[in-house]
Amino acid sequence: DAKTTQPPSMDCAEGRAANLPCNHSTISGNEYVYWYRQIHSQGPQYIIHGLKNNETNEMASLIITEDRKSSTLILPHATLRDTAVYYCIVKGNAGKSTFGDGTTLTVKP
Amino acid sequence: DSGVTQTPKHLITATGQRVTLRCSPRSGDLSVYWYQQSLDQGLQFLIQYYNGEERAKGNILERFSAQQFPDLHSELNLSSLELGDSALYFCASSTRTAGAQETQYFGPGTRLLVL
Numbered sequence: 001d002a003k004t005t006q007p008p009s010m011d012c013a014e015g016r017a018a019n020l021p022c023n024h025s026t027i028s029g030n031e032y033v034y035w036y037r038q039i040h041s042q043g044p045q046y047i048i049h050g051l052k053n054n055e056t057n058e059m060a061s062l063i064i065t066e067d068r069k070s071s072t073l074i075l076p077h078a079t080l081r082d083t084a085v086y087y088c089i090v091k092g093n094a095g096k097s098t099f100g101d102g103t104t105l106t107v108k109p
Numbered sequence: 110d111s112g113v114t115q116t117p118k119h120l121i122t123a124t125g126q127r128v129t130l131r132c133s134p135r136s137g138d139l140s141v142y143w144y145q146q147s148l149d150q151g152l153q154f155l156i157q158y159y160n161g162e163e164r165a166k167g168n169i170l171e172r173f174s175a176q177q178f179p180d181l182h183s184e185l186n187l188s189s190l191e192l193g194d195s196a197l198y199f200c201a202s203s204t205r206t207a208g209a210q211e212t213q214y215f216g217p218g219t220r221l222l223v224l
Binding site: 032091 | 111113142144146151152153154197199201210211212213214215216217218220
């Protein structure tokens with residue numbers, strides 16, 4: 001699976017959009033981009049995934065660049081409960097998912 | 110609630126002991142994954158089972174073993190415990206054995222403290 005690079009931390013004002021970047025320059029054609037988050041020490045929570053098209057669900061939007069070397073997770077209206085560690089993962093056919101250090105997002109009032 | 114259950118929630122034991130962690134996957138999911146998360150560290154993949162068979166292995170110590178039973182629940186056995194084994198242990202399940210499009214749903218974890 002391709003390696004991902006994320007900033008270690010970000011802040012966001014409550015009610016504003018949170019844009020979390022992820023670089024995955026070595027991604028292969030059949031690898032998907034997945035986003036999970038972990039609130040405190042709870043089990044990671046699935047957010048969204050995509051291959052090459054932009055995706056949106058009730059939680060977030062995922063924007064993948066045309067060359068697929070990077071992506072951005074967008075939380076449109078961040079709340080205090082969105083404070084968490086966000087993991088960007090590139091997943092191939094190996095079955096396992098390799099979690100990096102993620103981005104600690106702090107939403108501030 | 111992801112639908113994945115793990116027991117116990119907390120476990121305190123002594124060095125040298127053996128413990129068993131249990132995981133029940135979401136209804137219909139055939140794959141089970143085990144992860145370890147030590148203090149201030151990321152999630153480390155340990156092992157994956159699909160429909161009772163081992164499918165992928167990560168950084169799992171020889172003192173650790175796992176299995177998946179016919180009813181699809183899984184157990185992670187940790188033996189000869191050391192202080193460094195203190196961690197959160199997560200189980201995840203998914204519907205497919207492999208393939209890039211496979212969402213994992215995580216349980217709430219078991220917090221193990223070795224004294």
